[in-house]
Amino acid sequence: MKYVIMIHSNPQPWGHPTSDFLAEHQALPEAERAQLNADFDSVLEDLSAKGELLGGQALGDPADARLIRWHAGRRKITEGPYAETVEQFAGFFLIDVASQERAEEVALKFGGPGETVELRPVAD
Template identity: 70%
Template sequence: MKYVILIHSNPQPWGHPTADFLPQYEPLSAAEREQQGAEFDALLNDLSERGELVGGQALGDPRDARLFRYEGGRRKMTDGPYAETAEHFAGFFLIDVADQARAEEVAEQFSGPGETVELRPLAQ
């Protein structure tokens, strides 16, 4: 079963890894940050070795986004960010796992301070 893990975040300034730009990570020591980074790398390696990681990508600054709408019989483009919100879509990972329980187990490991992780199945 394929799922997408959507990472919502609002680092200031925008950058990746997002933890380097989120105030929730500032109190952590360099060693704690390094350990979290190593744990995340280990997670990605494990998912790759199991054949569960299909792909993923960090996204650029939402201020560089463009929103396209169809209004009044015309197409209209506006500058980003795409929505008035405290969080923006920061990146995604596509996984292919045995079942929803495994997808939830994986997605939980992606969550961290200052970020929201959304797990969504792909349409069949």
């Protein structure tokens, strides 16, 4: 079963890993930040070793996004991001796991303070 793990965040300034640029993450004790980073590295290694990690990519600053919309019978390019929101889409990971339970187990390791993680199955 394929799933996309989408990371939503709003670091200021924009940067990756997003947690390094979030006040909520920076406010944690150093040992806790180090453990969260180690947990994340560990889950990526585990996914890779099991062949479950198909890919992923961090995304650039939403301020540099462009939107293509249909307007007055023509396509029009406008500056992004799509919406004025607190969180923006920051990156994704594509995984192929045996079950939804495994996908949820993995996705739990991707979120940190100040971030939201969305787990969504890939359409066949």
